[in-house]
Amino acid sequence: MYPSSDFLQQTIDRFWETVPPVWNIVRSNVRSEATQQFNITVEQFHILRHIRRGAHSVSELADIGHISRPAISQAVDALVSKGMVSRTQNVNDRRYFRLELTKEGTALLDTVFSQTRQWMQAKLSTLELTDLESIMAGLGLLKKAFCDK
Amino acid sequence: MYPSSDFLQQTIDRFWETVPPVWNIVRSNVRSEATQQFNITVEQFHILRHIRRGAHSVSELADIGHISRPAISQAVDALVSKGMVSRTQNVNDRRYFRLELTKEGTALLDTVFSQTRQWMQAKLSTLELTDLESIMAGLGLLKKAFCDK
DNA sequence: TCCGATAGTTAAGGGTTGAAACTATTATAG
DNA sequence: CTATAATAGTTTCAACCCTTAACTATCGGA
Secondary structure, X not given: OOOOHHHHHHHHHXXXXXXXXXXXXXXXXXXXXXXXXXXXXXXXXXXXXXXHOOOOOHHHHHHHHOOOHHHHHXXXXXXXXXXXXXXXXXXXXXXXXXXXXXXXXXXXXXXXXXXXXXXXXXXXXXXXXXHHHHHHHHHHHHHHHHHOO | OOOOHHHHHHHHHHHHHHHHHHHHHHHHHHHXXXXXXXXXOHHHHHHHHHHHOOOOOHHHHHHHHOOOHHHHHHHHHHHHHOOOEXXXXXXXXXXXXXXXXXHHHHHHHHHHHHHHHHHHHHHHOOOOHHXXXXXXXXXXXXXXXXXXX
């Protein structure tokens, strides 16, 4: 047991007192932006984000977001009927449907994301550069510990 | 603009690619532990945790978790009817109801939390002590930036 | 050709959520 | 000492999310 078990405990406690509340705060900010202006839910916003970042299928989205495929499928369906995402069947392997953002979807994502970014910037701008570096490093390690392999 | 705007962007990007997936992973782990053994949902687990940490009213729980009072109220209700939480009216100010864990609630929380902790320990034990310190620091700053004031 | 794997969907059921309106109780202003 | 405002908490409601299980369609290899 390399890292002292005590310190591990404290880190886990810190996780619990930080991640859920912070995520709820960010989430409700996104919700108010996205819902009021575009009638888009937070989960749908997530999906738009991931599609732009290169996830082009339901399964990929499910893997990345660690959510079940049916959940993704339903959300994508909503986005397609809203005209934010297009779904085109692959010709070579017809099991695949390639998801792409439409022009409207891109515009929506740009708007909501830049508003959210601005809000997050305001929050984070209370910190020094070294603090940001610290957050960057900490999150990177957290991601590594939980998401890798 | 002290911290370079660029680095701020990168930090925000890192946030988005880390927090939601990590939280989903942890969430589904808790869900499978708590649901299968005790028929308790993740949100109810949260509430038990916070009550033990000293939140003894619906409003406090709502503030801490950044969730609406009605949502808390309903979840607490479920926990009371499951016998995990007791609700007693304050004699001096009868608007208040003090929430406490019952013996069963404490036992449940102990079990689920220790299982979750074990699982998280396994994940985090791939890291060095300095990495843990880094996570601890980063999360602390994140909490400060988003939750304070 | 048949069987197993893969992509995705549908169906059903339980939970969550926030807004708005409501009750009950206490504090405060006049 | 009332009228009013503030606070704690609940109920209702409508929309939503997620999971499991079962299903369709398609592909790939034995």
